[in-house]
Amino acid sequence: MYSKTAQYYDLIYSFKDYAIEAEQIKDLITQEHPTASSILDVACGTAEHAKYLSDNFQIDGIDLEPEFVRIAQGKVSNGRFQEADMSDFELGLQYDVVQCLFSSIGYLKKAGQVVDALICFKKHLNPGGLILVEPWFSPEQWNVGSPHVLTIDEPGLKICRMNSSGLEGNISKMHFHYLIGTPNGVEHITEDHELALYTLEEMLSFFEQAGLTVQYDPVGLFDRGLYIAKKMQLNKE
Ligand SMILES: C[S@@+](CC[C@H](N)C(=O)[O-])C[C@H]1O[C@@H](n2cnc3c(N)ncnc32)[C@H](O)[C@@H]1O
Numbered sequence: 307m308y309s310k311t312a313q314y315y316d317l318i319y320s321f322k323d324y325a326i327e328a329e330q331i332k333d334l335i336t337q338e339h340p341t342a343s344s345i346l347d348v349a350c351g352t353a354e355h356a357k358y359l360s361d362n363f364q365i366d367g368i369d370l371e372p373e374f375v376r377i378a379q380g381k382v383s384n385g386r387f388q389e390a391d392m393s394d395f396e397l398g399l400q401y402d403v404v405q406c407l408f409s410s411i412g413y414l415k416k417a418g419q420v421v422d423a424l425i426c427f428k429k430h431l432n433p434g435g436l437i438l439v440e441p442w443f444s445p446e447q448w449n450v451g452s453p454h455v456l457t458i459d460e461p462g463l464k465i466c467r468m469n470s471s472g473l474e475g476n477i478s479k480m481h482f483h484y485l486i487g488t489p490n491g492v493e494h495i496t497e498d499h500e501l502a503l504y505t506l507e508e509m510l511s512f513f514e515q516a517g518l519t520v521q522y523d524p525v526g527l528f529d530r531g532l533y534i535a536k537k538m539q540l541n542k543e
Pocket residue numbers: 307308348349350351352353354355368369370371374390391392393406407408409410413414
């Protein structure tokens with residue numbers, strides 16, 4: 307998905323303020339789980355959140371994209387970053403917080419995969435641990451056919467990324483065109499991203515099926531909402 311553009315990810319998403327988001331995450335953890343000291347960042351990308359959280363927490367990460375894992379490890383040397391699929395992983399480690407941010411969960415296009423992922427997150431939680439999931443859009447929030455453009459204008463590097471948004475069933479589709487200008491010339495590449503649009507009710511039911519109690523904050527870190535979950539307390543831990 308990101309293999310052709312991984313090296314440009316941080317520039318492309320420089321409109322996001324990861325430092326402020328990390329502060330919000332710290333505040334939330336302080337409120338919900340004040341003794342937390344470790345975080346697993348699932349679908350960590352280039353470790354932009356981890357970079358800011360690593361001063362306060364032991365933070366490790368997994369991602370499907372090998373180049374992101376390499377970039378993440380380079381940024382956060384005391385964290386352990388590895389390639390893994392969020393719907394099927396077993397690290398043999400437990401954390402106080404498992405987070406999955408910036409809509410990465412939407413890349414799981416089948417409901418069963420989301421439940422499997424949440425079960426994996428739960429297996430990697432210490433007692434009393436917290437799960438944070440920032441969702442992709444819900445079906446009613448998705449505008450089919452609207453064109454989008456993003457530009458980067460740096461000395462020696464120009465990027466123009468354009469796409470229009472499509473829909474097939476509950477799958478949102480983005481076919482990105484990139485024009486990338488470097489001193490070596492201008493290259494055109496394309497990239498396809500497909501993410502499932504789950505309703506609030508579906509998401510809540512996925513958490514329940516995974517044995518988690520969940521609260522939903524409609525604003526969250528980046529106006530996309532945030533699910534805050536804990537293991538269901540069947541017996542006292
Ligand atoms: C929008 S990026 C978010 C990255 C990072 N969390 C951030 O906030 O910048 C989505 C990420 O999900 C990862 N991803 C997609 N499907 C995945 C899967 N099945 N398992 C693990 N990572 C996955 C991608 O490689 C990418 O890093």
